[in-house]
Amino acid sequence: MISMNKYIAALAAAGTLMAGNATAQTPGWVSLSTVNAGLDTATAFSLFVSDINNDGYPDFLSMKGNWAVGAQDAIRVYINVRDSGSSNPGARMFVDVTTGSRVNAMPAAADVSRGTLSVVIGDVNNDGYVDIVRGNYYHRLEQFTDHGDRCAVLLGDGMGHFTLVPDAIQGFGLVNTTGFSMLDYDRDGNIDLFVSTWFKDYQNDVWDHGYLLKGNGDGTFVNVTDQAGLSSQPEPMYGCSVVDWNNDGWPDIATGPYCRTNGQLWKNNGNGTFTNVAASAGYNARYMQGDNGQNMCLWSPVPEDFDNDGDMDFFFTLVHGGNDANEGRSAIMHNGGPEQRYRLTADRSLLTKKFPYSAHNGDYDASWMDLDNDGRMELVMVQGTYTPATDRMFMFYQHQDNTFTDITGDLGMIRAETKDLHSLEALDYDMDGDDDLLFCRNGLPRALHLIENKKGQDNNWTGVHLRAPHGVNGSCIGARIHVWSGGKQRIREVYAGRGNGAGQQPFALLFGLGATGSIDSITVSWPDAAGSKTIVRNPPVNRYLEIGADGLAVKEQEEAATQPTLKLYPNPAGDFILVQVNRSMTAARIEIFDAAGRMVQSIGEIAGGEYTHFVNVSGLPAGQYFIKVSTSQGQVLPGTFIRM
Secondary structure (H helix, E strand, O other): OOOHHHHHHHHHHHOOOOOOOOOOOOHHHEEEOOOOOOOOOOEOOEEEEEOOOOOOOOEEEEEOOOOOOOOOOOEEEEEEEEOOOOOOOOOEEEEEOOOOOOOOOOOOOOOOOOOEEEEEEEOOOOOOOOEEEEEEOOOOHHHOOOOOOOOEEEEEOOOOOEEEEOOOEEOOOOOOEEEEEEEOOOOOOOOEEEEEEOEEEOOOOEEOOOEEEEEOOOOOEEEOHHHHOOOOOOOOEEEEEEEOOOOOOOOEEEEEEOOOOOOOEEEEOOOOOEEEOHHHHOOOOOOOOOHHHOOOEEEEEEEEOOOOOOOOEEEEEEEEEOOOOOOOOOEEEEEOOHHHOOOEEEEHHHEEOOOOOOOOEEEEEEEEEOOOOOOOOEEEEEEOOOOOOOOEEEEEEEOOOOOEEEOOOOOOOOOHHHEOEEEEEEEOOOOOOOOEEEEEEOOOOOEEEEEEEOOHHHOEEEEEEEOOOOOOOOOOOOOEEEEEEOOEEEEEEOOEOEEOOOEEOOOOEEEEEEOOOOOOEEEEEOOOOOOOEEEEEOOOOOOEEEEEOOEEOOHHHHHHOOOOOEEEEOOOEOOEEEEEEOOOOOEEEEEEEOOOOOEEEEEEOOOOOOOEEEEEOOOOOOEEEEEEEEEOOOOEEEEEEEEO
16 A cells, blocks of 8 residues: 555645646656666677566576577577675566576587577477577578478476477478467467568568467467468568457457568458458558658557557557658557547547657667556657667656656666667566666667666556466466456466567556556456456455456465475586475575585575575685575475586
8 A cells, every 4th residue: 555655645745736737747656777687797689588587587598699600699588586795685686697508509419590589489389488489580581491490399397498499380380480479369368470571572672471379288289370361461570479359359460560561460360260340440560651752661660558448459560650640650550449440540630749850760668567567558669770869768658538748867767878779678677566678779789778667666566377277278378367456357378479589578567556556356368268257256356366267376385285395406516506496385495515414605594475596606626516595494405416
């Protein structure tokens, strides 16, 4: 709940403003926390967020942005751990565990031909651990010699390790991949894939079409593009997204076209086939000409119900847009709902920029987040390339009338680190109930940065993490969550793979509640064959809730019945090792012994409630070591690791 002092201060501030406007934003709302998060030397071109090790905190993969033939170690893996060097028990940091993760594994040791651009994360074999699908990009495929390159599936073990599955995708040849979106198009409980593609031959303007890959539930896929009716309309694409656009319970596919076409909106017919309804639905990336009459190119169609009216809208991030009255630019595509047959209409008037801004817009990515948890989503957009001096991040704050104002300068976030950017993701990295921002540069050096949210705690919130029931894919992709609070409904949908390169948000979703201190109900619409629903009434607020088919998960009872387990990774270890215990206990002491049984390192008084511990072992010589974790409940867990 909001404290009385904060409530009185809010009323005083509101009295000086017109109705519908926000209280003044200040730099105190956010802070640049890159160094604190351990990312001061990290580089990236694109980002993909997911809980890789099942400890409840969001981790992420990053892409270097080097997709040239022979490029190595394109993907980095970062695990979210408690910052043991901080006196703040809630302080978090990211640790690079790429070494030993096998995330860049190739089918053969001598195979160095792949160039990776796209990644998407989800539980493709329904074992409870997230997996990775990795795509290849060639830019000029007509100049490339086929060395056997194919999209790859890597199965995760929940400890940051991944295993390449040879020939996991059947009937799928050399494809110039620009993005992935996961979906369960036939609601059979297995994750499927839509693949967006670039040109077959750029020089001669030969296009490819999108591909639909049906998941078998074991990490393998089969190409069903022809059967689904998706191969008849080729289109060069920057990326794709999936969302239930027309509220019929079936996931639809939205493409991001590269300037030559308006884009495709593939309506799921519910029988294994799709129909392109873009024209009748108003899905049109080239709704106007952009800067100096150029065709606009859609990098990312970003879905969200921004106005809380019960249907999913899009934000189009468009390259080559302009700012004049007669020019098209990035815009919210408003969904007209059932009264207008879910027709989409571009509304350029909703977003107001402040100087500085570029005349030629290179808008690459965007993410929705509720910065102050007032129940209305903000929009954060990044741009780069065309005018690096003024290409920057835009934080658009949403008012009560659903218009948005650029508050980036008010937050003190027009600075060198937020200029000339490429991609971003909203994530609650410290799990304190408000979304933070991870973003990276388009220009060089390709630095990675984190903005920490300091404002969201002023309001109430709820977080929802879904547990897949029988018949639902392991990541619950396609599930829709409805939160009723204070007489208002807010909906969000679980998805994986958005826009160019397949950016990704966490599967645990946040909902701001404003000053309302209670929730009437949460309804989950599951993506299973029956279209099942689960309703949870009067749940607690200001905490993350786990919801399964029967309602709230009783974590304490489930964890009490779970045998204690210990995970050590990476193993072999370099300068550090992560020690993870399961949630049925709290670790009190970690001791390390050499091969002769001598204790060489001891860490005591581990903070309660933390399950993944960062242990610096850089002072240990190479060799084999034994580790003992003693818990406050009197349990002792042994393990071994190799120090490289």
